[in-house]
Amino acid sequence: xxxxxxxxxxxxxxxxxxxxxxxxxxxxxxxxxxxxxxxxxxxxxxxxxxxxxxxxxxxxxxxxxxxxxxxxxx
Numbered sequence: 586x587x588x589x590x591x592x593x594x595x596x597x598x599x600x601x602x603x604x605x606x607x608x609x610x611x612x613x614x615x616x617x618x619x620x621x622x623x624x625x626x627x628x629x630x631x632x633x634x635x636x637x638x639x640x641x642x643x644x645x646x647x648x649x650x651x652x653x654x655x656x657x658x659x
Contacts, residue, residue, distance in 0.1 A: 589617075589624055591638045599637070 606614070611632075618632035629635070644650055 589621055590642055591635065593625060593627065594634055594638055
């Protein structure tokens with residue numbers, strides 16, 4: 586199996602955000618959590634904990650976003 590894009594979940598103080606997910610997205614999130622459990626050997630009690638890590642990875646891999654963020658910080 587190929588290595589998943591996210592690893593262990595960071596232990597950080599969260600900010601609560603409430604949102605609704607399409608049923609298909611939720612099913613995929615649960616399946617991803619199970620795949621990550623298999624890969625890391627660590628149980629994931631709440632698949633929703635993956636969402637912030639996935640968003641971080643997505644934003645970090647978005648070249649236009651990272652480029653505009655660098656410009657805004659200059």
